[in-house]
Amino acid sequence: MEVLNAIFVLPFVDMFSEPIFFAEVVVGGLLTGVMYSLVALGFVLIFKASGVFNFAQGAMVLFAALTLVGLMEKGVPVWLALIIAAGVMVIVAVIIEKLVLRPLVNQPDIILFMATIGITFFLEGFGETVWGSDIHRLDVGIPDAPFEIGGMLLNEFDIWAAAIGAAMVGGLALFFRYTVIGRALRAVADDHQAALSVGIPLKTIWIVVWSVAGFVGLVAGIMWGTKSGVQFSLSLIALKALPVLILGGFTSIPGAIVGGLIIGVGEKVAEIYWGPLIGGAIENWFAYMLALVFLLFRPQGLFGEKIIERV
Amino acid sequence: MSEDGNMLLSVKNIEVVYNHVILVLKGVSLEVPEGGIVALLGANGAGKSTTLKSISNLLRAERGDVTKGTIEYMGEQVDSLTPNALVSKGVIQVMEGRHCFEHLTVEENLLTGSYTRKDGRAAVQRDLDMVYSYFPRLVDRQTSLAGYVSGGEQQMVAIGRALMAKPKLILLDEPSMGLAPQLVEEIFEIVHRLNKDEGVSFLLAEQNTSVALRYASYGYILENGRIVMDGDADKLASNEDVKEFYLGMAAGERKSFRDVKHYRRRKRWLA
Numbered sequence: 171m172e173v174l175n176a177i178f179v180l181p182f183v184d185m186f187s188e189p190i191f192f193a194e195v196v197v198g199g200l201l202t203g204v205m206y207s208l209v210a211l212g213f214v215l216i217f218k219a220s221g222v223f224n225f226a227q228g229a230m231v232l233f234a235a236l237t238l239v240g241l242m243e244k245g246v247p248v249w250l251a252l253i254i255a256a257g258v259m260v261i262v263a264v265i266i267e268k269l270v271l272r273p274l275v276n277q278p279d280i281i282l283f284m285a286t287i288g289i290t291f292f293l294e295g296f297g298e299t300v301w302g303s304d305i306h307r308l309d310v311g312i313p314d315a316p317f318e319i320g321g322m323l324l325n326e327f328d329i330w331a332a333a334i335g336a337a338m339v340g341g342l343a344l345f346f347r348y349t350v351i352g353r354a355l356r357a358v359a360d361d362h363q364a365a366l367s368v369g370i371p372l373k374t375i376w377i378v379v380w381s382v383a384g385f386v387g388l389v390a391g392i393m394w395g396t397k398s399g400v401q402f403s404l405s406l407i408a409l410k411a412l413p414v415l416i417l418g419g420f421t422s423i424p425g426a427i428v429g430g431l432i433i434g435v436g437e438k439v440a441e442i443y444w445g446p447l448i449g450g451a452i453e454n455w456f457a458y459m460l461a462l463v464f465l466l467f468r469p470q471g472l473f474g475e476k477i478i479e480r481v
Numbered sequence: 482m483s484e485d486g487n488m489l490l491s492v493k494n495i496e497v498v499y500n501h502v503i504l505v506l507k508g509v510s511l512e513v514p515e516g517g518i519v520a521l522l523g524a525n526g527a528g529k530s531t532t533l534k535s536i537s538n539l540l541r542a543e544r545g546d547v548t549k550g551t552i553e554y555m556g557e558q559v560d561s562l563t564p565n566a567l568v569s570k571g572v573i574q575v576m577e578g579r580h581c582f583e584h585l586t587v588e589e590n591l592l593t594g595s596y597t598r599k600d601g602r603a604a605v606q607r608d609l610d611m612v613y614s615y616f617p618r619l620v621d622r623q624t625s626l627a628g629y630v631s632g633g634e635q636q637m638v639a640i641g642r643a644l645m646a647k648p649k650l651i652l653l654d655e656p657s658m659g660l661a662p663q664l665v666e667e668i669f670e671i672v673h674r675l676n677k678d679e680g681v682s683f684l685l686a687e688q689n690t691s692v693a694l695r696y697a698s699y700g701y702i703l704e705n706g707r708i709v710m711d712g713d714a715d716k717l718a719s720n721e722d723v724k725e726f727y728l729g730m731a732a733g734e735r736k737s738f739r740d741v742k743h744y745r746r747r748k749r750w751l752a
């Protein structure tokens with residue numbers, strides 16, 4: 171009885187008795203969630219357009235952030251470093267298309283997946299060879315001052331991060347819906363062969379999505395890097411993106427966003443209110459638990475594209 | 482179909498191998514004149530789709546290769562061009578089984594066909610209106626997801642999408658597949674009008690021999706990767722062997738076309 175009480179009643183009593191603290195926890199979770207969303211977004215883009223599960227997304231985040239921070243440490247001004255880092259991600263996309271995707275086209279998915287593991291090791295290794303393996307401090311000049319709203323203590327940087335994340339997502343959604351390339355991307359995602367048959371060159375499309383995934387990675391890298399320094403562990407957020415994808419559906423952009431937010435909030439709330447019951451560290455596995463539940467009951471995820479079946 | 486002068490497309494003696502080992506086409510030659518409708522007939526697995534895919538070069542994406550022979554379009558050798566380049570030049574394939582983009586709306590599907598065009602929005606919009614005028618049924622379906630419209634409408638989307646590329650030659654693979662006879666007639670009627678009014682040439686792969694021969698001007702019969710017969714459509718339609726084996730007009734088991742030849746040859750010999 172007491173156990174049940176501690177699990178099902180007391181945490182909620184706590185939430186209601188200190189609503190401001192609860193709101194802080196939720197907002198903190200949402201902000202972490204935006205980061206997850208950004209990383210998951212990169213996955214979704216590539217998965218949609220090339221059917222490749224890109225294990226290297228995390229490494230791309232690390233590589234983009236390392237490039238940026240490395241250039242800044244060499245005294246390159248922020249704006250220029252941003253442009254160069256974005257350019258480097260395009261070059262990475264072109265090289266991946268030419269050396270990995272094109273030769274492996276028509277190979278089974280698992281081969282392509284393994285190829286992305288190869289890309290992961292290469293990017294991690296190459297990034298560290300060029301820029302060193304220390305933790306780099308990153309400051310691109312986004313204001314970072316705490317302030318208060320309605321009794322809640324917030325951080326200006328977090329608000330910026332959320333706003334940039336939201337703008338990025340909105341921009342991508344518009345790009346997909348209303349531009350010729352965006353439409354072609356969706357066409358390729360639906361049916362490779364048919365896309366080829368109407369003259370859409372897969373090569374161009376792949377370079378575009380990998381570049382966009384690279385930009386998204388750069389933004390995610392800036393956010394995470396500013397918070398916790400640019401270091402090897404950035405590459406591991408890829409692992410956090412996996413449950414986000416299962417939750418949101420591998421092919422859904424809104425899914426990546428909402429999935430990221432749910433996991434961000436869920437794990438913070440679980441950690442704070444239920445963590446003490448079992449000695450903490452819920453944050454480490456909560457996302458995977460949730461993903462497992464989804465796999466069992468809703469394998470296409472929250473927003474996974476409907477599998478169109480006509481009768 | 483002998484003089485080379487006004488041929489839009491000439492396929493000369495091509496061989497196609499899948500996966501480096503499976504020989505599927507064993508020397509196929511055919512021609513499509515400017516403004517013609519040419520039918521490529523044959524049973525399941527004869528190699529009709531493979532022939533069309535070698536022309537549009539969608540073959541590569543299926544691990545197929547043209548290992549012998551040449552393909553010329555408007556007098557230029559095009560074997561090594563990408564599908565993208567071929568579409569820009571005016572050759573586009575409508576694949577067997579329609580292959581609409583299911584999660585795109587009908588209109589978005591049509592617009593994907595204009596990907597390679599560089600003649601501006603106004604021209605694309607004009608052609609969109611033109612497509613809707615040929616397929617008025619699609620007007621009501623504009624905003625439906627293509628995955629949810631009927632099979633006949635999907636076939637219209639697939640043809641309309643190809644038209645949006647402003648093609649000179651459409652390689653149309655089994656438009657009749659899975660459609661009710663009346664709808665088949667409707668689709669062929671539109672093909673006929675597109676040919677007459679828009680000057681689009683067609684190379685048409687079909688199992689439905691009788692309909693195809695009514696609308697085509699010339700036909701080739703493919704069997705086992707080889708052309709076993711060709712001729713004007715009306716001649717083919719009235720040919721006894723074609724009647725027997727492809728138009729289902731004779732009772733009894735369908736044999737292979739080559740058996741007939743043996744049989745006839747023997748008869749002639751005896752006579």
Ligand SMILES: Nc1ncnc2c1ncn2[C@@H]1O[C@H](COP(=O)(O)OP(=O)(O)OP(=O)(O)O)[C@@H](O)[C@H]1O
Binds near residue numbers: 503525528
């Ligand atoms: N990708 C492929 N790999 C290996 N063999 C193939 C491939 N595609 C087709 N084939 C083989 O090539 C032969 C010809 O196939 P094709 O699809 O060209 O025939 P078709 O005349 O279009 O038949 P249908 O009327 O059934 O569409 C068949 O024996 C088929 O099994």
Ligand SMILES: [Mg+2]
Binds near residue numbers: 529530531577654655
């Ligand atoms: Mg076929």
